[in-house]
Amino acid sequence: MGITVVSLAKGIENETQQTMSQVLADELPDVSPQQIGVLYGPSHAEEVAQGRPTTVVAAAPTEPRAEWIQHAFMTERLRVYANTDVVGVEIGGSAKNVLAIAAGISDGVGYGDNAKAALVTRGLAEMRRLGLAMGAEVRTFAGLAGIGDLLVTCMSTHSRNRYFGEQVGQGRTLEEVETEMDMVAEGVRTTRAIRALAQRHGVEMPITDAVHSVLFEGERPDNVVDDLMTRSAKREHWLPKSLKS
Amino acid sequence: MGITVVSLAKGIENETQQTMSQVLADELPDVSPQQIGVLYGPSHAEEVAQGRPTTVVAAAPTEPRAEWIQHAFMTERLRVYANTDVVGVEIGGSAKNVLAIAAGISDGVGYGDNAKAALVTRGLAEMRRLGLAMGAEVRTFAGLAGIGDLLVTCMSTHSRNRYFGEQVGQGRTLEEVETEMDMVAEGVRTTRAIRALAQRHGVEMPITDAVHSVLFEGERPDNVVDDLMTRSAKREHWLPKSLKS
Numbered sequence: 001m002g003i004t005v006v007s008l009a010k011g012i013e014n015e016t017q018q019t020m021s022q023v024l025a026d027e028l029p030d031v032s033p034q035q036i037g038v039l040y041g042p043s044h045a046e047e048v049a050q051g052r053p054t055t056v057v058a059a060a061p062t063e064p065r066a067e068w069i070q071h072a073f074m075t076e077r078l079r080v081y082a083n084t085d086v087v088g089v090e091i092g093g094s095a096k097n098v099l100a101i102a103a104g105i106s107d108g109v110g111y112g113d114n115a116k117a118a119l120v121t122r123g124l125a126e127m128r129r130l131g132l133a134m135g136a137e138v139r140t141f142a143g144l145a146g147i148g149d150l151l152v153t154c155m156s157t158h159s160r161n162r163y164f165g166e167q168v169g170q171g172r173t174l175e176e177v178e179t180e181m182d183m184v185a186e187g188v189r190t191t192r193a194i195r196a197l198a199q200r201h202g203v204e205m206p207i208t209d210a211v212h213s214v215l216f217e218g219e220r221p222d223n224v225v226d227d228l229m230t231r232s233a234k235r236e237h238w239l240p241k242s243l244k245s
Numbered sequence: 246m247g248i249t250v251v252s253l254a255k256g257i258e259n260e261t262q263q264t265m266s267q268v269l270a271d272e273l274p275d276v277s278p279q280q281i282g283v284l285y286g287p288s289h290a291e292e293v294a295q296g297r298p299t300t301v302v303a304a305a306p307t308e309p310r311a312e313w314i315q316h317a318f319m320t321e322r323l324r325v326y327a328n329t330d331v332v333g334v335e336i337g338g339s340a341k342n343v344l345a346i347a348a349g350i351s352d353g354v355g356y357g358d359n360a361k362a363a364l365v366t367r368g369l370a371e372m373r374r375l376g377l378a379m380g381a382e383v384r385t386f387a388g389l390a391g392i393g394d395l396l397v398t399c400m401s402t403h404s405r406n407r408y409f410g411e412q413v414g415q416g417r418t419l420e421e422v423e424t425e426m427d428m429v430a431e432g433v434r435t436t437r438a439i440r441a442l443a444q445r446h447g448v449e450m451p452i453t454d455a456v457h458s459v460l461f462e463g464e465r466p467d468n469v470v471d472d473l474m475t476r477s478a479k480r481e482h483w484l485p486k487s488l489k490s
Contacts, residue, residue, distance in 0.1 A: 042362030053474040054359035057481075079363075079474065081481045113401045114299035117287030118324075121393035143481045147392060148366035155400040156358045229298040229324065236302075236326050236388045 004060070005031055006069055007038045011186050012094050012193035017200065019090040034061050037069045038086060040093040041144045042152040048078060055079045057145040059089040081144060088136030089145040092127055095194050095208070096150040097187030099123035101165035102207050102225075103154035105214060108169020109222045115229055119207060120154050122228075126205045130194070133201040161187035168214060169221045191215060249305070250276055251314055252283045256431050257339050257438035262445065264335035279306050282314045283331060285338040286389045287397035293323060300324045302390040304334040326389060333381030334390040337372055340439050340453070341395040342432030344368035346410035347452050347470075348399035350459060353414020354467045360474055364452060365399050367473075371450045375439070378446040406432035413459060414466045436460060 005028065007020040018026070025033040037060030048054050058069035058080050066082035074080045083089060102123060103116050127150070128141040140146055153159050164185035167177040174188065195212050198205040210228055213219040250273065252265040263271070270278040282305030293299050303314035303325050311327035319325045328334060347368065348361050372395070373386040385391055398404050409430035412422040419433065440457050443450040455473055458464040 042359050042366075044357065044359055047357040047359045050357075052355075052357040052359060053363075053471070055363040055474070076475060083481070110297075112289065112292040112295075112297040113397045113403065114287050114289055114292045114297060117393045117397035118298075118300040118389060120396060121287075121387075121389055124392065125387065139481075142366075142370065142387075144363060144366055147369065148362045151365060151396050151400070152358045152362035155396065158358065226298075229300070230321060236328070236384075 001064065001068065002035055003031070004065060004068055004072075005036045006058075006072075007036070010040070010090075010093050010097070011190050012197065014189055014193050017193050017197050019087065019094070021086055021090060034065065036060070036086075037065055038090055038093075039069065039073065039080075040089045040149065041081075042148040044152065044156065044158045046158065051077050053077050053079070055081065055144050055148070057081050057083050057089055057143065059083045059086045059145070061086060083140065083143075083145070085137045085140045087134050088131045088140030091131040091134060091136060091197075092141055092146045093149055094190050095123075095127035095130060096153045097161045097185075098191045098194050098208050098211055099127065099150060100153040100159050100161035101168070101185070101187045101191065101215075102211050104159075104162040104165020104167075105169035105211070105221045106165075106225050107162070108166040108171075109225055111225060111229075115225070116154065118229065120150060123154075123207050124150055126203075126207055130198055130201065130203045130205060133203045134197070160185045164188065165211075169225070171221070174215050188215060246309065246313065247280055248276070249310060249313055249317075250281045251303075251317075252281070255285070255338050255342070256435050257442065259434055259438050262438050262442050264332065264339070266331055266335060279310065281305070281331075282310055283335055283338075284314065284318065284325075285334045285394065286326075287393040289397065289401065289403045291403065296322050298322050298324070300326065300389050300393070302326050302328050302334055302388065304328045304331045304390070306331055328385060328388075328390070330382045330385045332379050333376045333385030336376040336379060336381060336442075337386055337391045338394055339435050340368075340372035340375060341398045342406045342430075343436045343439050343453050343456055344372065344395060345398040345404050345406035346413070346430070346432045346436065346460075347456050349404075349407040349410020349412075350414035350456070350466045351410075351470050352407070353411040353416075354470055356470065356474075360470070361399065363474065365395060368399075368452050369395055371448075371452055375443055375446065375448045375450060378448045379442070405430045409433065410456075414470075416466070419460050433460060 041056030060066040070080040070082045210224045266281045286301030305311040315325040315327045455469045
């Protein structure tokens with residue numbers, strides 16, 4: 001089977017819009033893409049270090065490779081599930097940081113849990129739309145690397161991206177918040193990359209567009225969130241066709 | 246179209262395992278089941294009263310009836326979506342209270358956000374399994390009345406059911422916590438009803454079973470949550486077939 005390379009880095013390369021496994025495949029010419037896997041899922045590092053129970057997803061292009069990674073990382077407290085949908089896992093784990101900024105902006109402008117639940121629900125639908133356009137499997141977004149990771153990132157007080165969005169929602173600029181924080185909110189850069197991917201694949205991502213307009217186009221956060229929440233409601237038209245029975 | 250009856254009550258009747266719209270149909274012989282709708286979704290009452298943006302789902306057996314309810318309740322701040330999947334909306338909105346107790350138990354035994362994300366992800370899958378067995382549509386569980394309502398209930402500090410579970414997870418008995426709380430945690434009774442529905446429809450609901458065993462069978466919460474978190478992981482086998490592409 002040869003060596004296995006596992007990426008723990010998240011995000012999308014801005015210039016190329018490549019996922020981390022694609023970047024590794026480019027940068028490691030002696031390694032076949034078949035040998036490259038990723039580890040994603042709802043796993044705040046602090047809690048993993050404390051030995052608190054955590055579940056993650058090991059994704060690789062083939063089942064034997066995914067299971068090899070699964071067994072390499074599995075412990076009593078870190079439960080690893082195998083998945084062969086690498087792109088789905090990578091898109092879910094990257095887009096969630098943009099949605100966490102959106103959830104934070106909603107908190108920052110003074111909206112509550114009801115509004116945030118609506119944003120996260122629609123956010124899951126928009127990350128799934130992008131993933132499906134890129135060849136991902138729908139079930140990945142219903143699992144740990146999709147909804148699981150999304151909800152821990154959007155709800156948790158540990159989340160840097162949610163905190164960043166909250167500061168922006170309170171009226172501070174991108175530059176002010178970036179200067180203050182001693183950690184990087186990776187979702188800021190991912191916002192540009194996910195938006196570029198959405199445009200390339202012809203996918204509507206209104207929440208990502210809204211975050212982009214606040215961070216990079218000078219839109220007022222309260223206007224943008226208000227617009228997202230109050231646009232003409234009818235059926236839940238953002239649900240993808242593949243889930244309509 | 247005749248009068249329309251809208252239930253705002255949640256839960257399942259314990260003796261009959263009927264949903265609220267089914268109870269109303271029994272109790273109101275002069276009203277046809279076609280005239281009965283429900284309103285569900287991620288909507289903490291406190292936030293609705295404060296005028297904070299909220300989205301909910303109006304469900305009724307026919308589209309004109311669902312849209313009539315939608316328009317009756319819609320305001321600038323309360324956005325109402327129409328749905329004809331009454332049973333799906335009712336099962337999602339009831340089962341979520343059992344899962345919120347499970348999330349609370351996980352918090353109470355000292356697990357973190359990672360564990361809770363795993364529980365909620367699997368919980369969504371098990372409520373969807375029950376709903377599908379009862380004739381619900383899969384997309385309902387991907388929307389506001391499914392994942393939206395589930396996450397606000399499991400994550401929010403407002404949630405009585407989550408708080409109740411947290412107390413139980415810290416080692417207090419059902420009776421102790423019920424005596425202390427001045428509000429009812431409806432999920433306690435719903436646990437019996439959802440478990441009975443699962444048995445009747447032949448659906449596996451391991452998290453509901455775990456909550457039942459803690460509340461009514463004297464199992465230790467730490468053992469039960471530990472068992473749920475550490476059972477043999479392989480693929481995310483709890484994902485329903487209908488989501489497998």
